[in-house]
Amino acid sequence: MALRCLYKLALWVAAVFFAIVLAVCLFSVGIWSALLAAAALAVLFALRPLLAGLTETGARRAFWVLFALFVLAAGAFAFVVRVEPAWDFGRVYHGALEITSSGAIRIDWQYFLESNNNFFLALVLAPVFIVGSILGLSPLTSGILFNLAAIDGSVLLLWAAAKRRWGAKWALAVALACFACAGLWLYGPIFYTDTISMPFVSLGLYLAQRWSEGKRSPWLAAAMGLAAFLAFRLKPTAFFLYLALALLWLLRRGGALKAVAAGLAVFAVCMAGWQVWLGHNPVLDTGAIEEYRLPPLHYVMMGLKNPGGYDESDHLASQALPDAAARTAHAKEEILRRLADYGPLGFLDHLRQKLVYTWADGSWFGSHKLGTDPIDPGVLQQWVADSGEHWPVFQCLVNAQQLLICLGLAACAVWQARRGEQGDSLLWAALVTLLGAGLFLLVWETRSRYLVGLLPLILTVSARGLGAIFALRPKK
Numbered sequence: 001m002a003l004r005c006l007y008k009l010a011l012w013v014a015a016v017f018f019a020i021v022l023a024v025c026l027f028s029v030g031i032w033s034a035l036l037a038a039a040a041l042a043v044l045f046a047l048r049p050l051l052a053g054l055t056e057t058g059a060r061r062a063f064w065v066l067f068a069l070f071v072l073a074a075g076a077f078a079f080v081v082r083v084e085p086a087w088d089f090g091r092v093y094h095g096a097l098e099i100t101s102s103g104a105i106r107i108d109w110q111y112f113l114e115s116n117n118n119f120f121l122a123l124v125l126a127p128v129f130i131v132g133s134i135l136g137l138s139p140l141t142s143g144i145l146f147n148l149a150a151i152d153g154s155v156l157l158l159w160a161a162a163k164r165r166w167g168a169k170w171a172l173a174v175a176l177a178c179f180a181c182a183g184l185w186l187y188g189p190i191f192y193t194d195t196i197s198m199p200f201v202s203l204g205l206y207l208a209q210r211w212s213e214g215k216r217s218p219w220l221a222a223a224m225g226l227a228a229f230l231a232f233r234l235k236p237t238a239f240f241l242y243l244a245l246a247l248l249w250l251l252r253r254g255g256a257l258k259a260v261a262a263g264l265a266v267f268a269v270c271m272a273g274w275q276v277w278l279g280h281n282p283v284l285d286t287g288a289i290e291e292y293r294l295p296p297l298h299y300v301m302m303g304l305k306n307p308g309g310y311d312e313s314d315h316l317a318s319q320a321l322p323d324a325a326a327r328t329a330h331a332k333e334e335i336l337r338r339l340a341d342y343g344p345l346g347f348l349d350h351l352r353q354k355l356v357y358t359w360a361d362g363s364w365f366g367s368h369k370l371g372t373d374p375i376d377p378g379v380l381q382q383w384v385a386d387s388g389e390h391w392p393v394f395q396c397l398v399n400a401q402q403l404l405i406c407l408g409l410a411a412c413a414v415w416q417a418r419r420g421e422q423g424d425s426l427l428w429a430a431l432v433t434l435l436g437a438g439l440f441l442l443v444w445e446t447r448s449r450y451l452v453g454l455l456p457l458i459l460t461v462s463a464r465g466l467g468a469i470f471a472l473r474p475k476k
Contacts, residue, residue, distance in 0.1 A: 011417035034398035059168035078188030096125035147191035157202035186366030194452035195236035225266025297331035302445035412465025
């Protein structure tokens, strides 16, 4: 009984959370975006008979045609709006170049000690650059192609999982949500942990679906453990899916305990191997890691300064302290001071600002990043970069998409909560993942680009939620 209550409670908490997110987004975007979202919703409902009229074979063929067009068009777009690698993306890029040329990182040594996941990505990109150079490609071109493969592979895995779960027509609907999402287009030239982690979210969903079909071979559990490790090393928010799946299997049981144990064993072995290698690797001297490491509370401290994003003064203040222990003590003191300064009402307003910053600021569509030093400034940058002349027009589209996505998330959560244990267990895991990530990002230093890696899940849940809106109406 207690387990059943916990299962249902998670769904209702998700429903309340995403209803709040929807309300916050609705009041933070302009009226024109809201009207555009309403018009798009009307068009979607008008087109539903077309999807319903498709055969399964027709839906599969339609997907492959649209997927090919998406790959070509999004790929061309990525090369047209290329940018010079900057911010953390640039530091990882140049770190990978250092590895390819000298076999070690020296310029940003302290930075990579502070940011282990970015060091892991630099290790991934280095062989990509080496292979690209053998083929006569520049490192930037190799990185963009690798990133496009990650994004396209994410869509393909997502479609495969949805097709096996709900059939080809619903899989096409999920894929259409991906093809229409500006985030999957605008992040094409930005090869960073946000997008490189994305395939492991789709892969987790696909492997979980295979497990639910009764194909419970040892390699499947091992693949889950390895994918969980790669997701964790690249982006902790991507790892939330694997936590949600483990929780699902523990609640539902049904022979899944062995899968959780086997997957956890592989994950633990990979993590242990990584830690051993990290301490003895020739690429990065980790002897001073305790001297430079930023403790988790540092990021909680930054997250408490409105609206909760990265703060340069906080970062420099922590770096100036002698070791991790001193930084932890400083962060604790600042956290308590900021909470006291807010007071109850001020803290609620802080949470409101942070929800806006996380779910409605537009950075999960990459527009801010495309405004940093375009390689070939052109007409497209004027529309899609937030520094462009025509950006306000494009922002209306971006905000309308955000509203539709948040509406779909809230609708899916309510729909599944009403169904309870008769609901879809894979959607339960997806909703719990997004709920966990959403609550985590209310505490952590964040911006909405931290959601980019979760876009496969976000779009899956949202597409299913939009399709369920009619079913949520009271019966006459």
